[in-house]
Amino acid sequence: MLTPGSLASLGAVLGVSSHLGYFIHGEHHRQAVRLFTVLTTSPVAIFILISKLDEPASITFAAQKTAIAMLSYLASLIASILTYRIFFHPLRHFPGPFTAKLTKLSHVLRLLEKSDNYIQADQLHKEYGDVVRIGPNELSIKIPEIVPLIYGPGSKCSKIAWYDVVGLPNKSLQLERDRLTHDKRRKVWDRAFTLRDYESRVVGHASTLINQLQARSGHEVDASLWFNFYSFDVMGDLAFGRSFDMLISGKKHYGLEALQEGMAPLGIINPLPWAIPIFQALPQPAGIDQWVEFSNKQILARKKYTPENPDIMSWLIEAENGHTDPVASDPRWLWGDTRLVIVVGSDTTSSALTHIFYHLAKEPHIVSKLWAELELIYTPDARYLNGVINEALRLHPLVLSGLLRQTPPEGTMVGNTFILGGIRITVLAPTWSMGRLESCYESAEEFLPERWGERPELVLNKAVFMPFSLGTYSCIGKQLALMELRVVTARIVTQLDIAFAPGKDDTDLLEKTKDVFTLEVAPLGMVFSPRRK
Numbered sequence: 001m002l003t004p005g006s007l008a009s010l011g012a013v014l015g016v017s018s019h020l021g022y023f024i025h026g027e028h029h030r031q032a033v034r035l036f037t038v039l040t041t042s043p044v045a046i047f048i049l050i051s052k053l054d055e056p057a058s059i060t061f062a063a064q065k066t067a068i069a070m071l072s073y074l075a076s077l078i079a080s081i082l083t084y085r086i087f088f089h090p091l092r093h094f095p096g097p098f099t100a101k102l103t104k105l106s107h108v109l110r111l112l113e114k115s116d117n118y119i120q121a122d123q124l125h126k127e128y129g130d131v132v133r134i135g136p137n138e139l140s141i142k143i144p145e146i147v148p149l150i151y152g153p154g155s156k157c158s159k160i161a162w163y164d165v166v167g168l169p170n171k172s173l174q175l176e177r178d179r180l181t182h183d184k185r186r187k188v189w190d191r192a193f194t195l196r197d198y199e200s201r202v203v204g205h206a207s208t209l210i211n212q213l214q215a216r217s218g219h220e221v222d223a224s225l226w227f228n229f230y231s232f233d234v235m236g237d238l239a240f241g242r243s244f245d246m247l248i249s250g251k252k253h254y255g256l257e258a259l260q261e262g263m264a265p266l267g268i269i270n271p272l273p274w275a276i277p278i279f280q281a282l283p284q285p286a287g288i289d290q291w292v293e294f295s296n297k298q299i300l301a302r303k304k305y306t307p308e309n310p311d312i313m314s315w316l317i318e319a320e321n322g323h324t325d326p327v328a329s330d331p332r333w334l335w336g337d338t339r340l341v342i343v344v345g346s347d348t349t350s351s352a353l354t355h356i357f358y359h360l361a362k363e364p365h366i367v368s369k370l371w372a373e374l375e376l377i378y379t380p381d382a383r384y385l386n387g388v389i390n391e392a393l394r395l396h397p398l399v400l401s402g403l404l405r406q407t408p409p410e411g412t413m414v415g416n417t418f419i420l421g422g423i424r425i426t427v428l429a430p431t432w433s434m435g436r437l438e439s440c441y442e443s444a445e446e447f448l449p450e451r452w453g454e455r456p457e458l459v460l461n462k463a464v465f466m467p468f469s470l471g472t473y474s475c476i477g478k479q480l481a482l483m484e485l486r487v488v489t490a491r492i493v494t495q496l497d498i499a500f501a502p503g504k505d506d507t508d509l510l511e512k513t514k515d516v517f518t519l520e521v522a523p524l525g526m527v528f529s530p531r532r533k
């Protein structure tokens with residue numbers, strides 16, 4: 001006879017031992033769906049077992065006993081996890097909100113309202129100091145020296161579990177955690193970026209953008225949307241050999257809509273990598289399905305024709321067709337890299353452009369200095385123009401809350417503290433806050449392009465400036481992105497006057513932009529008009 005007491009004890013013992021024997025060791029995100037299925041179906045199995053073992057048992061009794069066994073298991077599992085996290089975890093001495101020590105769920109709940117992870121991280125640093133425990137297993141570290149240690153070439157830190165699950169079932173360059181495999185795939189991508197001349201194509205799209213802004217001269221336009229059209233069209237052309245023609249139609253392609261809806265849930269669920277596969281296994285919101293379908297369509301269509309001028313996909317498709325190397329020929333790479341190129345090739349530059357033009361509208365003296373420079377030269381060496389771009393990327397980085405990395409198995413130094421090896425800790429440098437560190441930038445909150453040119457003394461510690469990340473995993477599209485930004489900024493500034501639309505300022509942009517791993521940039525009402533000489 002199984003008494004309620006014996007079942008409760010058995011559940012409690014199993015709860016503690018499954019924590020200490022299994023959950024506390026290693027990573028379990030890849031098994032998340034299986035574990036979730038076991039957890040949700042085991043009450044039925046236990047019910048049947050109790051009914052058999054406990055004859056004659058009424059259904060009510062068997063149900064009660066099942067509930068006792070399950071609840072005592074879950075209660076003791078949770079109690080064991082929380083006790084460990086509060087009293088025994090290697091991060092227990094680091095300051096941070098009490099709820100963050102217990103669970104990352106509190107983090108997710110805080111994001112539900114505004115998806116403003118970077119602002120919340122900044123507030124936590126103001127409250128708790130330079131190193132904050134922002135999750136049971138996670139530290140946000142606002143110390144300049146940490147940047148090369150976590151991200152720099154030769155860093156022993158690796159990408160966290162999030163990278164494994166966010167693109168499932170596909171693979172992609174950015175999401176690959178194994179360094180050797182990543183390096184092999186990076187070589188395939190390198191061919192698409194080495195010595196390719198994409199500038200003339202970019203200039204064509206910039207001219208279309210300017211024509212459209214001229215056609216709307218004196219009227220309010222949502223600059224954020226038009227820069228999105230530009231970057232999406234450029235990405236379509238350079239990656240898939242065909243523009244999406246949004247600049248021509250002036251309308252949002254459903255692909256852009258799908259991308260934005262597909263990325264939105266990430267802003268909320270990101271802090272819980274184990275929950276991502278479970279979320280993906282459930283029926284997906286229409287937006288996400290549309291995003292996947294849109295992305296798949298691009299590569300299927302692209303495979304059917306060979307563009308006149310090679311595009312980024314030319315090299316990735318060639319690798320899939322021609323190689324015996326599994327890293328090149330596994331079709332999951334092409335599906336995943338297609339999604340990657342759509343995200344990183346479009347949202348990134350449009351976000352940077354929107355912030356550049358927000359600052360130009362706010363501080364007209366910068367525009368005058370740009371005119372002066374661009375009247376004399378327009379080359380990649382235009383120092384002030386490059387300074388404007390750097391300042392926008394410093395104050396409004398693409399990945400606002402920081403790139404998540406894992407400490408090596410042998411442990412690592414965090415500030416002055418050594419974190420023991422054996423358990424992998426997630427670490428990040430909060431990019432948005434780091435860009436505003438007074439110890440690294442003189443008058444850090446001010447937009448001062450000259451700090452990157454004629455007044456280098458305004459940069460006190462250049463090591464923290466890493467808008468394109470550093471080392472092995474740094475942005476492969478950096479030079480392309482900078483060229484896209486220079487081409488459009490130089491052309492608009494020399495041809496059009498720029499102002500905020502009447503009654504509009506920066507409020508929406510700064511308060512409504514969402515942190516969804518990259519940025520979902522809020523509208524920016526501006527007026528462009530022919531330049532008064």
Ligand code: HEM
Binds near residue numbers: 175341393397468481
């Ligand atoms: C202003 C524009 C851009 C910024 C600020 C930017 C920034 C970044 C950052 C921070 C990463 C590292 C992500 C991580 O470690 O998880 C990254 C990776 C990457 N970016 Fe960019 N990016 C920009 C534009 C582009 C463009 C236009 C492309 C080209 C299509 C591109 C392609 C990539 C790729 C493929 C990776 C993955 C590299 C790897 O893991 O080896 N990016 N980018």
